[in-house]
Amino acid sequence: MDKSGGGSSGGVQRKEDAGGGRVAASVGEGSKTSGPEPTVNSQRVFKKSSPNNKVTLYVSSRDLVVREEGVDSLQGVVLVDPDYVQDRKVYGQVTLTFRYGREDEEVMGLKFCNEAIMALGQLYPPHPHATPRTLTPLQEALLRRLGANAYAFTLHVTPLAPPSVQLVPAKEYNGAPIGTSYEMRAYVADRPDEKPHRRSSVRMGLRVVQRAPRRWRKVLGVDGALLPSVGENGEQGEGNAEGVPPGIHSKAEKAFLLRSEGRVELEAWLDRGVFAHGENINVRVAVRNRSSRTVRRIKVLVVQHVDVCMFSNGKFKNVVASERSSEGCPLHPGATLLKTYPLRPTRGATKNWIALQDTLGATAAGACLASTVEGDEDEDRNNVFAIYVSYYVKVKAVMGGAMGGALAVKLPFSLVQPEDDDEDEDDEDRQPEPSSSEDKAAGGTETPAVVPTEEGDGGGTSLT
Structure with a gap:
């Protein structure tokens, strides 16, 4: 393992997602080593490569949380092959797909779905007039590990983006999901409005979710705390200082x-x-x-x-x-x-x-x-x-x-x-696996990506 790994190794547990063969990697806290070396933690990363392996996308989370100030920004890193891209550019966008009808009822070119772009940006090369932004510890670790052809990006999703909801009809249905769904698209093109080629594009599913603030956890009974109750006469409560x-x-x-x-x-x-x-x-x-x-x-x-x-x-x-x-x-x-x-x-x-x-x-x-x-x-x-x-x-x-x-x-x-931290994985279920920066997915599927980050750099936190 490289220097950022601190000489320690963490166990990996793979989680298979039924959507498109996608896999996430969850890595526990690394063990302490003797001497002055810092404790090493690892974060979960979602990785997806294009079918020709020329563009690879890394994001820390596929859930964008709706907060009072707006929707979380999508932060990640894109790895490109400059010899393949040459004078072209790599664009990234967050797309909303709203399907309002059954796919098996679409006939004669009629489509029961609409699409809207919720965020759009140029990922490579970095836009000369882009505002410099502070990188997250995960982005810094990815850039150190992936080398000079990796570029960090941040896509700001419009606050008008509605939360993801899937509608299921009463009758049996096995077609495309009905409702609101999101995906991140990274593609090679000369213009942002150009139709991307499938072999040089990456598509990764996302969700926009509303969650209760973390300060409500005890009131929601997540930590096993006693819950407030009404009095014997049924008087309505007055809430509390946490705004519940x-x-x-x-x-x-x-x-x-x-x-x-x-x-x-x-x-x-x-x-x-x-x-x-x-x-x-x-x-x-x-x-x-x-x-x-x-x-x-x-x-x-x-x-x-x-x-x-x-x-x-x-x-x-x-x-x-x-x-x-x-x-x-x-x-x-x-x-x-x-x-x-x-x-x-x-x-x-x-x-x-x-x-x-x-x-x-x-x-x-x-x-x-x-x-x-x-x-x-x-x-x-x-x-x-x-x-x-x-x-x-x-x-x-x-x-x-x-x-x-x-x-x-x-x-x-x-x-x-x-809104909670990532669930801790059982040590007995973890399987050690060597990590390599040269791993690439064949056929455009996601593969585990384990990124160690030093504790002194603020790493090891679980992003939601």
Whole structure:
């Protein structure tokens, strides 16, 4: 290993991505060596080569996180063969593909997809008027390792880029993913608008994601911390100093035609307004029957609502968790029911299209539900490429009698993916592998790229 490796070696665990045969490499912390040599850490790198191996792309992450100040920039390094490029240039762009129809229904040249460029830049040679930017520790390590033909780049994605959402129809479908997807393209051309040749171009799938801030991890229960809860009387929480949304409370009552028949009161609470994927949502329900009617049963549903902005009728919803309980029912006049219903939103059989997380070209069979996607309150949702996803809990009390009817309340909440560091890999699963700067992928597939960085240079951090 070269000098930057500090003479230590780390184990490598390969992760196979079903989309296009792509492989990522995850390398653990290197062992300390005797003497004054610093501790060496390694970072995960995604590498993709063109079919002719003349252009190779290295990026630290394929997830671009939407933050308050905008979308994360795409930072990486491109390795070129100057003898092949000669007087031409290498351009890079981030492309949004919005597919709004099934691929198997495209006939007579009709395409149910649109494309838009979210970022565009010249990667090689460096533009003479480009603003100098500070390199990341990973970029510095790659430049030292790959040599003089490697060039660092930064592509700034427009803040109008909507998060990635994959729509799955109710009927079986095996075509191109429907919804919003992104990819990074690096190609050799004389002009940026020139159609690239397949053999000299690189295409790597990306995702634009919304995640909960890292400061919410304890509140989301990721670290096993105690969760805030509403009081015995169901008062709504006031939030906390971390800016986490407080608990959700809703109350409704139903009065009947004759005042002498009384009324039925229904209250429901959520201890928080934000939940992580895989968490149970504890819905606390209180029913007070102050009427002469009977409450037959209670229904608690978690509903996913999807709004495809391109179409005026592109709104649909699906039940992703449900609980129909007759425990404590029928609720006779003068009785009160207080019960907590645990629900976990999961993908199941649906009658409408359902929104899932983008799988970067892999099959959607194991994909989880899409996170909440919200637009700015000041906007009129005029982004035609956006797919907004929201969730709410619906609690329904069904009355008895010929004209009993039902009473319902809704509790909106957000389903998010916590922003977390890369998961630690088990040492027993790691396999040692020699690394070489001359490794190149055949046929345009990604290969493991292990980049050691010195701790003194700020390396070893996991980029998201």
